[in-house]
Amino acid sequence: MTATAHEFPSNWGRWGDTDERGAVNLITDEARARGAAEARTGLTVSIARLTTPFPLTGGPMAPTTAATTAVQTAMLFTGVGAPAMAEVMVVTTHHPEVTHLDAMGHWVAGGKVYPGVDAADSSGPTGVRHGAADVYADGILTRGVLLDLAPDGRLAPGHPVTGADLDAAAERAGVEVLPGDALIVRGGWDRVVDGDQPLPGMTSDAVRWMHEHGISVYAGDIGDARPPLPGDVPGALHFLALGRLAIPLIDGADPGALAATCARLGRWTFQLVVAVPRIAGTTGLPVNPIAVF
Numbered sequence: 001m002t003a004t005a006h007e008f009p010s011n012w013g014r015w016g017d018t019d020e021r022g023a024v025n026l027i028t029d030e031a032r033a034r035g036a037a038e039a040r041t042g043l044t045v046s047i048a049r050l051t052t053p054f055p056l057t058g059g060p061m062a063p064t065t066a067a068t069t070a071v072q073t074a075m076l077f078t079g080v081g082a083p084a085m086a087e088v089m090v091v092t093t094h095h096p097e098v099t100h101l102d103a104m105g106h107w108v109a110g111g112k113v114y115p116g117v118d119a120a121d122s123s124g125p126t127g128v129r130h131g132a133a134d135v136y137a138d139g140i141l142t143r144g145v146l147l148d149l150a151p152d153g154r155l156a157p158g159h160p161v162t163g164a165d166l167d168a169a170a171e172r173a174g175v176e177v178l179p180g181d182a183l184i185v186r187g188g189w190d191r192v193v194d195g196d197q198p199l200p201g202m203t204s205d206a207v208r209w210m211h212e213h214g215i216s217v218y219a220g221d222i223g224d225a226r227p228p229l230p231g232d233v234p235g236a237l238h239f240l241a242l243g244r245l246a247i248p249l250i251d252g253a254d255p256g257a258l259a260a261t262c263a264r265l266g267r268w269t270f271q272l273v274v275a276v277p278r279i280a281g282t283t284g285l286p287v288n289p290i291a292v293f
Contacts, residue, residue, distance in 0.1 A: 008204065008233070009211050010244045012115040019115055020135045022104050022246025026216040027142045031180025035143035039271040039292040045261045047184060047219055047289040048099035049254045053089070093284045096192050099252045101276055105131030106283040107243040114246045127281025134285070136248070137278040142216055144182045144272030144291055145175055148259050149222070154188020158198035160229045161187070161222055163209030173268035179214025182272045184291075186255040187222040201225020202237040211245050217274070219250035219289055250274065250289055258291050267293060 015025045093100050104114040105128040113122045113131050122130040147169035149155055166185075170177055177183065187200050201224050210218065218241060228234035241247045262268050271292040277285050 008240055008244055009208070011211075011246045012244070014246075015115070017115060018117075018130075019246075020104055020131050022114060022248060023214075023216045024136065024140060024248060026180045026214050027140070028180055031142050031178070031216070034178070034180075035141055035271040037271075038143055038269055041293055043261070043293040045258050045291045045293075047250070047253050047255055047258050047291060048287070049097060049252055051097050051099070091286060093282060093286065094251070096195075096252050098286050099250065099254070099288070100284045101133055101136065101274065101287045102238070102242055102249040102251055102284050103128075103131055103133035103135065103282075104242075104246060104248075105133075107238060109239070109243050114243070123281075123283070128283055129281070131283075132280060133276055133282050134278055134280050136274070136276040139276070140182075140217060140248075140272070140274040142180055142182050142272055143178070144184055144270050145170075145173075145177050146184045146186065146255060146258055146262050146268050146270075146291075147173065147177075148186045148262070148268075150186070150188045151259075151263070155200045155222075157200070158225065158229075159187070159200035160203045160225065160232070161185070161200060162203055162205045163212075164205075166206060166209050173262075175268050177213045177215070180216050181214070182217040182219065183210060183213075183215045184253070184255050184258065184272075185218075185220030185222050186259045187220070189221050190254075191221070191223065191226070191252075195226075199223075199226045201229055202241070203229060204233045204236045204240055207236050207240045207245065210241060210247060215247055217248050217250065217272070219253040219255070221253060221255055223251065250287060251284075253289065261291070261293070265293060 105122050108119045111119050117130050224235045224237045242249050273290045
């Protein structure tokens with residue numbers, strides 16, 4: 001399993017020196033049509049976590065009229081029967097409890113972001129100028145493939161996921177993973193709930209498998225191993241898949257309901273629809289990936 005980053009394949013320059021979409025470029029018209037053909041009944045399943053927000057205001061030091069607009073003040077203090085309600089949300093995009101898309105500007109290696117842009121030219125005080133998440137605002141649509149690594153439960157603690165694991169899951173499902181497909185992986189772990197245990201993780205071998213199969217987007221409940229796997233590239237999924245192969249990551253996904261639906265239907269492929277908010281200048285954005293059967 002021993003691997004080093006410098007000997008690993010790279011997609012830097014593959015789609016030009018100013019590209020911002022990375023492996024999403026692998027989603028050709030043919031790949032989109034293949035995904036659309038999977039939407040036969042219109043049944044939909046979310047692959048996002050259910051995120052429970054926490055109030056930022058409360059207690060004796062909470063702001064009142066001095067820190068709120070007149071509209072907010074009216075909504076907060078007119079009591080029952082207020083004409084409308086609203087809230088202000090502060091989102092930590094890359095928080096593990098938020099399902100989010102990691103864009104190209106998220107990962108910096110050697111002072112540069114994909115595909116070789118100086119970090120200082122990529123982002124600054126006003127936000128991300130190159131590799132921002134909103135480059136996907138027109139939507140990501142392709143065929144999604146679920147590979148369930150532990151259909152009868154969950155992977156062992158600290159399990160190093162390899163290409164052989166992915167091959168075995170594909171064989172069980174009877175699917176062929178094709179270039180332009182989105183890969184969704186289930187291992188049965190929740191890094192928020194299970195964070196006090198050694199977490200399974202994607203190895204560099206698994207990431208190489210993703211490269212060889214032309215994966216365009218990755219989502220799942222298996223991320224980087226924590227603690228890092230001995231002898232492998234630490235943080236292989238982020239450092240190699242996102243950083244070198246430019247595969248956008250849908251981090252913090254929850255494929256549990258999807259796996260149950262796939263098992264019930266006997267179908268492990270579907271159309272994947274990822275609508276990215278049109279909010280400019282960020283390294284990532286919350287998303288709600290939808291599987292359409």
